[in-house]
Amino acid sequence: MSAEHRKLAVSINNVSKSFGTVHAVKNLDLQIDAGTVFGFLGPNGSGKSTTMKMIMGLLKADSGHLNIYGINVTNNPWDVKKIVGYVPESPRLYDFLTGLEYLDFIADVYGLDASTKKTRINEFLAAFDLENRENEMISGYSHGMQQKIAIIAALLHKPKLLVLDEPLSGLDPKSAKIVKDLIHKLANEGITTILSTHVLEIADAVCDKVAILYQGRKLAEGTPSQLRKEAKMPDSTLEELFLKLTGSSDIKDIVQALGK
Numbered sequence: 512m513s514a515e516h517r518k519l520a521v522s523i524n525n526v527s528k529s530f531g532t533v534h535a536v537k538n539l540d541l542q543i544d545a546g547t548v549f550g551f552l553g554p555n556g557s558g559k560s561t562t563m564k565m566i567m568g569l570l571k572a573d574s575g576h577l578n579i580y581g582i583n584v585t586n587n588p589w590d591v592k593k594i595v596g597y598v599p600e601s602p603r604l605y606d607f608l609t610g611l612e613y614l615d616f617i618a619d620v621y622g623l624d625a626s627t628k629k630t631r632i633n634e635f636l637a638a639f640d641l642e643n644r645e646n647e648m649i650s651g652y653s654h655g656m657q658q659k660i661a662i663i664a665a666l667l668h669k670p671k672l673l674v675l676d677e678p679l680s681g682l683d684p685k686s687a688k689i690v691k692d693l694i695h696k697l698a699n700e701g702i703t704t705i706l707s708t709h710v711l712e713i714a715d716a717v718c719d720k721v722a723i724l725y726q727g728r729k730l731a732e733g734t735p736s737q738l739r740k741e742a743k744m745p746d747s748t749l750e751e752l753f754l755k756l757t758g759s760s761d762i763k764d765i766v767q768a769l770g771k
């Protein structure tokens with residue numbers, strides 16, 4: 512795709528964010544094409560969640576600019592919120608609502624009409640194997656069921672950009688497959704997804720492109736196979752590449768030593 516025809520879902524220019532003396536994100540530049548699945552990889556504390564929260568307008572960048580589909584996040588936070596869906600690392604739902612009541616409430620927040628609301632909620636509940644559990648209290652749901660409700664809630668208003676912070680954590684293989692298939696389906700419909708994950712096979716399987724973050728900076732960016740080629744590790748797994756780039760290849764030695 513030529514540069515002028517490239518439609519950007521996310522444009523992050525020279526963005527930094529500190530918490531006291533901790534530089535959570537430092538001079539980050541990132542352009543994400545519309546309709547792609549983009550993965551944030553990086554060790555704990557590398558700035559993945561902070562970047563996602565800035566994209567969502569939940570945290571204000573100290574400096575730099577963030578645009579979502581051409582809309583400036585700082586100047587037009589409401590316009591951005593209408594077109595994005597977000598599932599945080601540990602979603603907080605309302606314990607004493609049923610799954611259905613919660614989804615109904617979220618649909619009302621987004622102003623969906625009654626029939627659209629009903630159709631979408633029922634479709635998603637069925638797709639996520641929750642259709643016989645929707646009248647139970649959220650407090651009684653397993654972690655994975657709560658995660659699925661949070662994902663459905665983020666999709667009800669048909670966002671153009673979906674931001675998923677470690678979406679597959681705690682999901683059983685079947686539910687993880689449902690979410691992976693859903694992400695592919697959304698991409699085919701032109702919806703952009705950003706996800707963070709520590710499971711590198713997931714990034715390899717689901718993401719068109721990934722960025723490896725480390726100490727708030729972008730270490731590398733490209734398709735998983737591009738990155739392997741550039742690092743001159745064409746036959747390696749993304750995991751080996753990740754460990755090489757983040758200087759943590761000694762982890763393997765530690766794990767090996769522990770196993771002895």
Ligand SMILES: Nc1ncnc2c1ncn2[C@@H]1O[C@H](COP(=O)(O)OP(=O)(O)OP(=O)(O)O)[C@@H](O)[C@H]1O
Pocket residue numbers: 530533534535553554555556557558559560561562600
């Ligand atoms: N609200 C906050 N107050 C203080 N420090 C924070 C806050 N949020 C993030 N940080 C710090 O910013 C850095 C980046 O954190 P962030 O949560 O973005 O990392 P992450 O890549 O999402 O890590 P993980 O893989 O563990 O989820 C860390 O050093 C963290 O301690």
Ligand SMILES: [Mg+2]
Pocket residue numbers: 559560561600676
């Ligand atoms: Mg995080």
